[in-house]
Amino acid sequence: MAKRAYKSFRYKANSAWSSARRGLLSASGKTDIVVGSPPEFKGEPDIWAPEELLVGSVNTCIMLTFLTLAEAKGLTPVEYESEAEGLLEIIEGKYRITEVTVRPRVSLKGKAELERAREIMESVEAQCFISNSIKSKVTLTAEFVVAPSQK
Template structure:
């Protein structure tokens, strides 16, 4: 099947990761060819708080997906990204008999090269959440509260 330039191909992909218990309430996660990530329970769930908790990994995954989706959306649209820093927060609640992340708020601070690029950057960010596969894959409500600045004013 031929695809025109710029056309997005929709494919399916499979990903794998392996988790091993290392003792107490800790373990490691590894994916092929990547460094191990030490994981464990956060202090509120009887962990020592020295490793990445699943809650933090989930938030980090959503935050990273928002960044990468934004980069995809501004590509070729005349936006020169100067800086991008983002904080993410989540609310874990006990609902329906189990703990679940119910809210995720991503707060990117985006700096583009000039004021002329701000509108395009904002338009791209408005499209990010519904196109981010991580935010579309979780039950939590995901909100993006972006702030923008221009390096040249």
Template sequence: MEQKSKVYTYQTAVKWTEQRKGIMSCGGKPEIQIATPPEFKGHEGIWSPEDLFVASANICLMTTFLAVAERAGLAFSSYESTAEGRLELVEGKFQFTAITLKPVITVKSGDDAAKAKELIEKAEANCLISNSMKATVTLEPVIR
């Protein structure tokens, strides 16, 4: 049986406000102030495309994990994650070459630790954002 292709579209808008700053919007969601990062003569304390790029991989891992954990019936009490992206000059152009995701998942029963590790690995393999990135995405989970 042939599987039908699903296509979704996502739209955002950006508007320059001053200097190297702007506003990002997306229908029905709060606006986010954005800017060039300080490393590129931008502004401290404001979300940059680089922050959002790394965050998108981190967020996608969490939301994909939540979906697979729910389907598998995994009982866990907490999920927290940090992410770090490495931006390098490659052949004269900056690009992210690596993103490391470090989720910490606390399970309600120690018996579920192996299941949680399996599910976070499944989530990473199925994360549509990571799968769309050129950078190598590395998973370093901690299960408690």
């Protein structure tokens, strides 16, 4: 059996200060994102904060990993929605996001798909690049439902 070749990838992002506790996050060929401190650290509530971006990265990676694994197993969800929450606390005198809880809700075509979807979700956390890259405890609490029939 041939050994699988693994690849490495590099990702780049730029930050530029614009005013007060605000800046722009950018990457080549993508729309800029206005970023800043969260309100807890004298920032503005309508600006994306690094804490939200980290939680959002875990949430998005969990979703994309599930969808990739589901596709490989021939499973196509009707709908996937997820909310995630991170806990920022002081540990040994330093702020850290110590845990991220991700709550996906996956709608499926029929009851026959429920068990396969659960099995796929069980392997997601171990394969998500982002959750593998952070110290935070990642908890995944998934809900699976059968979508109402489309008539």
